Amino acid sequence: MRRVLTRLKNLFLPDKELSAQLEHLLGFKPKHLPYYQLALLHRSKNDELARNNERLEFLGDAYLGAIVAEYLFKKYPTQSEGYLTEMRSRIVRRETLNNVANRMGLQKLVQYNTQDRGIERSHIFGNALEALVGAVYLDQGYTRTRTFVIKQFLHAYVDVEMMASTDTNYKNQLLNWAQTNRQSLSFELMTDKREGARRMFTVGIFLNDALFCEGTAYSKKEAGQVAARKALELIAGNH
Amino acid sequence: MRRVLTRLKNLFLPDKELSAQLEHLLGFKPKHLPYYQLALLHRSKNDELARNNERLEFLGDAYLGAIVAEYLFKKYPTQSEGYLTEMRSRIVRRETLNNVANRMGLQKLVQYNTQDRGIERSHIFGNALEALVGAVYLDQGYTRTRTFVIKQFLHAYVDVEMMASTDTNYKNQLLNWAQTNRQSLSFELMTDKREGARRMFTVGIFLNDALFCEGTAYSKKEAGQVAARKALELIAGNH
Structure with a gap:
């Protein structure tokens, strides 16, 4: 060394x-x-x-x-x-x-x-x-x-x-981006899994019908936010 | 407090x-x-x-x-x-x-x-x-x-x-599981993205033709391993 x-x-x-x-x-x-x-x-x-x-x-x-x-x-x-x-x-x-x-x-x-x-x-x-x-x-x-x-x-x-x-509503930011860039976007629940006393949700984001990324959290709403934030990061990384 | x-x-x-x-x-x-x-x-x-x-x-x-x-x-x-x-x-x-x-x-x-x-x-x-x-x-x-x-x-x-x-070949473990349980399984490259000096790969695992989970890493091989390990954890969690 x-x-x-x-x-x-x-x-x-x-x-x-x-x-x-x-x-x-x-x-x-x-x-x-x-x-x-x-x-x-x-x-x-x-x-x-x-x-x-x-x-x-x-x-x-x-x-x-x-x-x-x-x-x-x-x-x-x-x-x-x-x-x-x-x-x-x-x-x-x-x-x-x-x-x-x-x-x-x-x-x-x-x-x-x-x-x-x-x-x-x-x-x-x-x-x-x-x-x-x-x-x-x-x-x-x-x-x-x-x-x-x-x-x-x-x-x-x-x-x-x-x-x-800062109110970070990533889902809204992502929907705005999709509209501006004429991309079709959908959020779908992929898995809903019990983990001990809680449920874990995984939400997938589909961009023009192909899975783009996923997010997992203890609520559907939060999982959507996690996935949307990831999507925004991926999109920012490509520009 | x-x-x-x-x-x-x-x-x-x-x-x-x-x-x-x-x-x-x-x-x-x-x-x-x-x-x-x-x-x-x-x-x-x-x-x-x-x-x-x-x-x-x-x-x-x-x-x-x-x-x-x-x-x-x-x-x-x-x-x-x-x-x-x-x-x-x-x-x-x-x-x-x-x-x-x-x-x-x-x-x-x-x-x-x-x-x-x-x-x-x-x-x-x-x-x-x-x-x-x-x-x-x-x-x-x-x-x-x-x-x-x-x-x-x-x-x-x-x-x-x-x-x-421990040699943790998660991909092999998962393939064994799929065979034993008569599930159809495939690995597919989802994204391949340049990040600065490197490339990042995301591999998706499809179980009976539906996306089950994904893994991301700096090589395709490693991304497959990450995805396979996740899949094994998800499967273990459901039993």
Whole structure:
């Protein structure tokens, strides 16, 4: 691991400069720079296994999710588990993370194949932000990671109140899109399954008579919303 | 919150006894018992909002996922993100958690409506185990939660090596099931979508010519496996 990391060095800014930029971004001075260099390395730059940020993204995604969960649990002491789950998914979804990463200026630090035009439109900067959380965890431990996520991510870039108050009727948004684009659209109940004391519903969305995507939840209405949100994400990803 | 928790008391074992049983289970003496009482309270026993373990389950699920992620990240330093993701999903999936919860004896501590016959077959004990992780986090903080998850959950009940070596060819398992039960089964590619530098594949499983479920991954093969695993879970859930 150490040897691999040392050989990565020449891809990056001089250590002092990178360290200064990271300190500005993180709110503290990084101890072990190679963690951060790996977090900023997209696979398009280096396709050998274990020399890109995907493992750190896995780790960072997990801690980001946990810390945001705790933050919401304490911020909304009377809200249901369903509400907390929905709020968290709004905060950690790819679009939000990519948007925050860009505002943080991560695109200037991430090493990727600039010849690949598709990349700029994908979510590699949001993924690098997750990898950065993983690097902070390895470098600084849990408590500092928690502070970083709350202060430098949530407080600095995410308008949690606004997200909480946004009425996201995905089904309506999707129906509007279909009308504008003259697509035929239908929602159909696929499965209705008892799970212990509850029922689970899966709703499928059919676009021009072909199944486009599905959503599952504890109510038919919520399953339709989950499916519609997925559909909107798929559609946005194709443009 | 405190008032609600105090009123829950009479549902449970006397404090001293519950505390002793929890100490045995957790490996330490709980400080604030009401967190644990809430973690052990299923909604079927009490359907008023915020008086069941679902919020704690949300919190505990998040920390369990993060701690298992870190454990695997360090245990398998050369494995890919895909491998770590698959291993984690095997460890934290409902079936595994429910199985561990039963072996821990959680069914004796969880308060639920014993009249509801469906419950014993559902995953409420696995869910209570997640809620218990949430209670430990609130009561003891991150470091002790991490120790609890690693020692009392992973080391004591989960055979990670065995899970890693199990060849889970879900597609074959599903084909065997279909043959035995004389069902017609087919795998079809539903979508193939470019996402930045990669392609994402969605494979659908058709059971007697109706779409049964779907799986999405970065390769067609893996998407088929994801879909087949889902199908097996759905089938198991119906029996």
